[in-house]
Amino acid sequence: MTSGVPHLTTALNGPLLKLEAILLEKQTQVETWLRQQWLKTPAPFYASVDLRNAGFKLAPVDTNLFPAGFNNLNPSFIPLCIHAAQAAVERACPTAKRVLIVAENHTRNLFYLESLETLRDIFQKAGMEARIGSLLEDIKEPMSIDLPSGKKITLEPLVRNGNRVAVGDFSPCLVLLNNDLSAGRPEILENLEQEVIPPLRAGWSTRKKSDHFTQYNGVAKEFAEQIGIDPWLVSPLTLQCGEVNFKEKSGIECLARNVNNLLASIRAKYAEYDIDREPFVVVKADSGTYGMGIMTVKSAEEIENLNRKQRNKMSSAKEGLVVDNVLVQEGVYTFETLGTEKAVAEPVIYMMDHYVIGGFYRVHTGRGVNENLNAPGMHFEPLAFAQSCSTPDQSDLPDAEPNRFYAYGVIARLALLAAAREIA
Numbered sequence: 212m213t214s215g216v217p218h219l220t221t222a223l224n225g226p227l228l229k230l231e232a233i234l235l236e237k238q239t240q241v242e243t244w245l246r247q248q249w250l251k252t253p254a255p256f257y258a259s260v261d262l263r264n265a266g267f268k269l270a271p272v273d274t275n276l277f278p279a280g281f282n283n284l285n286p287s288f289i290p291l292c293i294h295a296a297q298a299a300v301e302r303a304c305p306t307a308k309r310v311l312i313v314a315e316n317h318t319r320n321l322f323y324l325e326s327l328e329t330l331r332d333i334f335q336k337a338g339m340e341a342r343i344g345s346l347l348e349d350i351k352e353p354m355s356i357d358l359p360s361g362k363k364i365t366l367e368p369l370v371r372n373g374n375r376v377a378v379g380d381f382s383p384c385l386v387l388l389n390n391d392l393s394a395g396r397p398e399i400l401e402n403l404e405q406e407v408i409p410p411l412r413a414g415w416s417t418r419k420k421s422d423h424f425t426q427y428n429g430v431a432k433e434f435a436e437q438i439g440i441d442p443w444l445v446s447p448l449t450l451q452c453g454e455v456n457f458k459e460k461s462g463i464e465c466l467a468r469n470v471n472n473l474l475a476s477i478r479a480k481y482a483e484y485d486i487d488r489e490p491f492v493v494v495k496a497d498s499g500t501y502g503m504g505i506m507t508v509k510s511a512e513e514i515e516n517l518n519r520k521q522r523n524k525m526s527s528a529k530e531g532l533v534v535d536n537v538l539v540q541e542g543v544y545t546f547e548t549l550g551t552e553k554a555v556a557e558p559v560i561y562m563m564d565h566y567v568i569g570g571f572y573r574v575h576t577g578r579g580v581n582e583n584l585n586a587p588g589m590h591f592e593p594l595a596f597a598q599s600c601s602t603p604d605q606s607d608l609p610d611a612e613p614n615r616f617y618a619y620g621v622i623a624r625l626a627l628l629a630a631a632r633e634i635a
């Protein structure tokens with residue numbers, strides 16, 4: 212486990228330190244504004260947000276409404292998770308004593324199963340009986356799996372009785388999805404009388420990243436007005452590009468044009484802030500996760516000259532989803548590096564209800580400062596919090612540990628608010 216935060220290796224960290232200083236100075240305003248927003252639009256049950264810290268800007272690049280890395284959180288923050296779980300359940304289903312967690316179909320991914328068991332244990336410690344249901348057809352009876360941590364997880368077949376789902380005779384009022392529905396909305400979960408959270412419409416079968424970032428850009432503008440900053444410092448520029456078929460090369464010209472336009476917009480912002488870096492954009496599937504259907508480009512020509520292997524890679528996502536809409540997003544550098552090998556790192560912040568409950572660094576020794584780190588070869592380092600993301604130290608430097616983490620927590624909660632508006 213790391214001690215301290217990754218080193219921010221850039222001479223360009225002035226504007227970010229300025230941003231962190233403003234967040235510190237206006238902390239009361241920030242927290243009051245966020246509290247008012249949660250009264251208008253309640254937060255999703257849980258979420259994780261991938262952030263990128265370029266030194267000159269700090270922005271979210273992905274928001275996951277079905278987080279799957281609870282095993283990577285610092286164990287000392289489990290008490291925070293327990294309190295947040297109690298608050299979230301009280302709001303979703305005040306009388307709930309039991310929770311049924313619906314799992315992804317990753318029975319061979321032991322890291323995912325560790326996360327699932329950690330999540331189940333959080334509910335158990337929060338005073339609720341929790342069990343895990345599987346949608347896999349080949350699980351006909353309870354299946355126990357030994358995990359690398361020494362824990363054991365039990366997956367049970369999900370069954371439907373009338374307008375309720377259950378595992379065995381366990382049919383609680385609260386059904387928690389930990390399945391992002393990339394493969395579509397399962398009929399077994401439609402029209403239940405039980406409370407299903409997040410709602411089915413939050414799954415990737417209907418959700419679009421472009422919708423999320425449209426909401427996020429609105430949130431960032433409102434927030435920036437409150438504290439007197441340029442919203443670009445906390446927000447990536449984005450464009451949506453529909454009707455792209457990478458295999459048949461249709462829509463590629465439109466995509467190249469959008470890439471060109473976005474690069475021009477980024478260049479203008481870099482010139483405004485005297486940033487001596489090469490702009491880049493990230494082209495990613497408009498639905499889906501797991502780092503699939505994603506590429507980094509620095510010119511429109513790279514799009515026009517994609518080879519067959521690259522086009523095949525871009526055309527499919529998780530669960531065999533066909534990529535036919537893409538999001539073109541400003542690439543945000545990550546200038547945080549970890550350890551003696553200077554491995555590139557990015558923070559991932561976890562929230563339950565509207566509380567920050569911890570996070571970790573996604574680290575990749577084989578990737579660069581302008582590349583997607585959510586790729587094979589990555590590993591995770593729990594954030595070694597000196598204290599939580601909600602307790603900045605006004606007397607310390609803007610980039611001191613508690614203040615860096617506070618900045619992460621603020622930007623992550625802006626993304627959470629965008630997700631809340633998106634679902635609502």
